[in-house]
Amino acid sequence: MTGVDVRAPAAAERPAWADLPGRQVRDFADRALREVPALAREILDTICREHPRMPLLVDESGELVALVGIRRALEGFVQHLVRGSGSPQLHLEVFQDFGRGEGQRGRTLDSLQAVYRLGVRLAWRRLAEIGHEARIPPPAMYDLAEAGFAFLDGLVDQTVRGYAEAAARQAGERLRLQRKLTRALLGEQGAERSGPLEGWAGHAARLGWALPQRVAVGVLSRPAREAVAPAVGPEVLLDMEREQPLLLVPDPAVPGRREQVQRALRGWTGAVGPAVAPADAAVSLRWASEAMGLIERGLLPSGGLLHCTEHIDALVLLPPGELLEALADRCLAPLADRGPTQRRRLAETLLAWLETRGGAPETASRLGVHPQTVRYRMRQIRELWGDVVEDPDRRFELELVLRSQRLQGRLSPPVG
Template sequence: MPPPRSAWRDVPEERVRGFAERSLAEVPVLAEDILREIRREYPNLPFTPDENGEPMALVAIRRALEHFVRHIASDAGRPHDHPRVFQEFGRGQVLRGRSLDSLQAMYRLGVRLAWRRLAEIGQQLDIPAPAMYELAETGFEYLDGLVAQSMRGYAEAAARQAGERLRLQRRLLDLLLAENPRRSPAAATEALAERAARIGWPLPERVAVAVLLRPAREALAPAVGRHVLLDMECEQPRMVVPDPEEAGRPELLRRATVGWSGALGPPVPLTEAAKSLRWAEAAVRLMERGLLPADEVLHCTEHTEALVLLPPEELIDALARRRLAPLERCGPTHGRRLAETLLAWLETRGGAPEVAARLGVHPQTVRYRLRQIRELWGAEVDDPDSRFELELVLRARRLRGELTGSAERVSDEWSRPLPGEAGCA
């Protein structure tokens, strides 16, 4: 299919040349008019001068107009390249912390004013309407090219700025999460303030540190705001949450980490962030072993018992071997039931009815088991220190899933032991 016929190319050459000459002659005044209108519409917009003292915006407008007119007056066809100064405008928007919206609005304003004047010149020179419509279409295509140049500059500057911020943020995180026992709190705060100022991070009084487990290698980063420091470069990403107990912060964090799992350490003073990190790491290790739920970002403060009793396995196991030695004389099933009954009694310090209700068995069964417990442990169950250690090791076993805290219910022969409770040797 042949290309569509160009109405602009059908305009006599001398008329096109006259249009270009008159338009170029008016470019300086037209550029001034456009800049004046932009300043009126955007009174607070700063304009940077070039080396000659002229506003760079004025130079760019003039250059863009000249570039456009020369191309349409030549045999080169529609202009496909654009002055590179418009990339600088896009970079400038990043440096000033602004979006491209206002810049694009100014471009549209400039094109509208330019087209109004070019249309007047076209009328004066009897340029046919179809040719002027085609020229208008070309002008808006040119505008798209200017916007694309600015977007390219904006993207490049934003990427550089983001990369620099990430580098500075990692330096801040390294200092924040480092163990510095010899550094005074005042000196540590001063060093943190210096690095935090470089990325515009206000120093909070307290922080909580999270360790995250990736749901997938390509998972998108949690949608936390700039107030949260997030390091996605680690195998297990780390996150520093400022003032975690502030109203609304827990709910914002929960929404931002949907689909992720991990652990958020306890709130600590800013200079003690490494302590919060240690607890979060300990919780994640338990999650990986299936000892803590792994379907969300849990709060360490809600799992204190597990974090205190499960990590020191060697100490707890050694204590368990000593304190639970009497159970070695019982069979596995009966020994487990006695351990569950002993734990329920230690936790409630109630009588047989309270313990029975906790375990789901009849009170007479509990009385039978408690008599056996006294036979096995003797006076130890009345000694506060022994009771404390027994409760520690039994709670640890329950957290590991070795004890359930309930047993089968009996029905008619409630005064007899349950099947399998034949006693201990």
């Protein structure tokens, strides 16, 4: 077991404590050791009063673990003063265990350090009184104070080590539970889902995540291979173990939820599917994956978090590309022998007319051209298509094809 290294600050002069007569040091130590049991009890009682939520555990012998730790720390420090060199050998597991326990109970490091500061303040006050009784000169007491704080730093280090171990284990366990729950909600192969979704309420509760009424599933693209997980908050489940990370957003319509997720994912590209019942989470994932595919093809905007419900036309029209291309070949066959520029202008005019269902002025406003230009083009369109443009079913097919081409960037967007 490594000890806590207590070293006085480097100085040109020999420490005053080292020059004390051995008899005086032993007198101080004897007085202090006699006080240790009562002082340890006083320190623990004061800590419990000022930090009433701190749990008190007992060891196998029935003693309070915290009391044993305080007593051992005081005894080890005093005995080290008598030896005058080397490092005090302590059973430091008690301080690591204390840190682990506090980490598991969700206490912060600030609260732990406050407990230690309180303890050392009480200990120093009594040791200063004992030093006065033993006639220890002030310079030596200054050395004693510095050694005491260095000793405390070592104990804090051990506690922080235990705290960090507990935090790491808790984080790992939470990630494991999140992945299991995510796979179950999505109905993925190998997921442990043998009954209705409500059966996972207890499993989700271990995460502090109650099953929501609605859930939206998102797919993310990492801004860099080494990107750390975004701080989406405990309400949002995040699975970073996938090539494209997933997030499950509970009750996305809750006020502030959308803004919370947007802020956390600043700098990321992603797509969030529609809100669905938890049992249909796989449906939301499917639409998010479709949207992500369109983002990667440059057909939907990247550089932010895209919501599928705001791009329904693209998601409906773009994915079945082969079918729409076949329909386009048939519907737009009258334009086949026209040049590229004329073909595009007539197609844009036809789409504007289909969308406005108006006359030349409304269509011209949408295109940003003169109404007379629209009338001229519409005469050409009627010559090319004939009565087809009056058939509701054919008009629907034409609008479907032309909207798809505009979403792909092959036709210009309307200007008015």
